[in-house]
Amino acid sequence: MGTLFGNLLVQLSSIKKAPEMADGQAGKPNDIFAFAMLCYYLISGKHPFEKEFKEAEALKENPLRVVKTLMTSNNKRPDLNEAFTAWDGVAKSKVSDKVKSQLRNLIETCWQREPSQRLTASQVIAVL
Numbered sequence: 001m002g003t004l005f006g007n008l009l010v011q012l013s014s015i016k017k018a019p020e021m022a023d024g025q026a027g028k029p030n031d032i033f034a035f036a037m038l039c040y041y042l043i044s045g046k047h048p049f050e051k052e053f054k055e056a057e058a059l060k061e062n063p064l065r066v067v068k069t070l071m072t073s074n075n076k077r078p079d080l081n082e083a084f085t086a087w088d089g090v091a092k093s094k095v096s097d098k099v100k101s102q103l104r105n106l107i108e109t110c111w112q113r114e115p116s117q118r119l120t121a122s123q124v125i126a127v128l
Contacts, residue, residue: 033111036108
């Protein structure tokens with residue numbers, strides 16, 4: 001996949017991984033976390049934790065462990081306010097505050113630190 005789209009998919013596949021995957025834990029909640037990170041990317045046009053991810057790679061650290069530390073110890077998440085501001089800047093028409101609020105709630109519920117606190121796929125579909 002030498003295309004721009006292919007390169008984007010490779011980058012997103014690393015950045016969107018749930019923090020518990022650093023410990024080898026996989027499951028359906030990981031997909032929900034990835035969905036939230038993908039939503040963030042689509043709204044903001046930026047990779048979640050891109051700066052921290054690149055710094056980890058430069059230091060030859062496991063980027064997934066760095067992101068896990070950010071999300072678990074520091075309870076850090078990508079900045080949704082910044083994302084929505086960017087979205088407003090490129091949208092052809094203004095996105096209503098109600099839609100933004102609903103989308104914010106969905107994303108925040110899907111990127112919870114504890115996998116058991118994330119929505120299920122059926123719940124995500126019901127919200128959408």
